[in-house]
Amino acid sequence: MTESTLGVGILGAGPVTQAIHIPTLARLRDVLHIAHIMDVDANIAQSVAGRVGADWTTDVDELLADDRVQIVVVCSPHQFHAAQVIAACRAGKKAVLCEKPFAMNQSEAEEIAKVSIETGVPIIVGAMHTFDPGWLAAKDNWGDLVDIAHTIRYSIVLPPNSRFEDFATEIITRPVAQQRDRTDPEVAAGMMRGGIMGLAIHDLPLVRSFCPDFTDMEVLSAQVLSPSGYLVNLRIGDQNVQVRGVNTNSWRPEWIFEAIGDQVSLRIDFSPSYVQAGSATAVLRRGNRSEVYGPYSYNGYEGEWRYLAAVARGTADPLDVTILIDDLTFAVEVADRASEFVRNAMTAVGAAA
Structure with a gap:
């Protein structure tokens, strides 16, 4: 490390820090x-600090007071994101990266935007696929696909995160998962909301690229999948949107x-988050040409x-914080409406029985 490199401070040293951010930063020395x-x-x-020759602390304020820390990354549990992002901004850091979601509701998001x-202090949300070279290349070349696409599908099928995390981390004590009664409407609704805000949120900004105006949104169907996951079918304006995620x-x-139109379609295959295997591969089809x-x-x-x-050094323009707010608003809308659909449907079935 030298004075020519930017110092990073990490809040939260769990699996994402250990298995994703530390290996990534090792390639960017x-x-x-x-x-x-x-x-x-x-x-x-x-x-974890010992692996990378860094100082360590159990106190957020101590890290934020460290003048060697120029960029803060927030990898703590979701409920702490907003307060820690705001504190990092007020500490005068050069930039903040926050894992998803950067806020739990609209009021938190607006407060973060105000403080930023x-x-x-610029803020980036860790929606990693929006920075993937495969996605960016497709975006540069898809032409009018946003205007003509009638179907958007977003599907994740993964083994549980613990399988990746146990390979890549050493000292995390994993709590025993509690069995939940998914026949309870409130439990099922909570599982739906958790799935959207915990997993689907990774690529909902990509979906929103094709549905920038989501004021006209209707949930056509929503269900909690077994052993763990969600399936949501939406109508957004004139577009059909399917969001699916399942752990097997x-x-x-x-x-x-x-993203599918009558004559043009796009398919992007991303690597799983814990697999450092290069970028996504995008295939853009126009008629018979690919x-x-x-x-x-x-x-x-x-x-x-x-x-x-680059943003911290002032050589790249920061993201418009209103984009981050709109992305979060979209995710919360999908999560709230899908969970309400599940709650109502299961309550109705219970009442009929």
């Missing part, structure tokens, strides 16, 4: 170095985004970090 790691568990903070504008015990992962973009040498995580470093 010419640009960034990890200066300080915070976790509420002192053993985890000390052990007041302090001049098979080792056949897929992460696919599709154009293939990717795979490129790096993935969206590396793309977001390189962009973040």
Whole structure:
């Protein structure tokens, strides 16, 4: 590490930090170095920091007071995101990266936007696929697909995160998962909302690229999948949108985004988050012709970090914070409406029985 590289402070040293951000930053030593790691568990903070030669702490304020930390990444549990992003902005850092979701509701998002504008500290949300070279190449070449696509499909089929995390991390104590009664309407509604805000939110910004005006949204169907997952069919304006995610015990992962028109279609295959295997591959079909973009040498995580470093140095324009608010608003709308659909449908079935 040298003075020519930007110092990174990490709030939360769990599986995402260990299995994704640390390996990514290791490939970017010419640009960034990890200066300080915070976790509420002192053993985890000390052990993870020791791997990368960083200082460690259990106190958020101590990390934010470290002048060597120029970029803060928030990898803590969701409920702490908003307060920690705001604190990082008020600490005068050069930029903040927050894992998804960066807020739990509209009021938190608006407060973050207000503080970001007041302090001049740019914020990036870790929707890694929006920085993936495969996605960006498709976006540069899809022409009028946004206007003519009538069907949007977004599907994730993955083994449980724990399978990846147990390979890539050493010191996380995994709590025993509690069995939940998915026949209870409130439990099922909560599982639906959790699935949308925890997994689907990764690529809902991509969906929103094709549905920028989502004021006319209707949930056609929604169900909680077994053993764990969700399936939601939406009508947004004139477009049909399907959002699906399921965790299975098979080792056949897929992460696919599709936009389909009558004569033009796009399919993008992303690697699973914990697999550092380069970029997505995008296939754009026009009639009988196909154009293939990717795979490129790096993935969206590396793309977001390189962009973040450029923003911190002032060599790239920061994202408009209103885009982040709109992305979150869209995700919350989908989550709230789908969970309400599940609650009402299951209540009606129970009443009929």
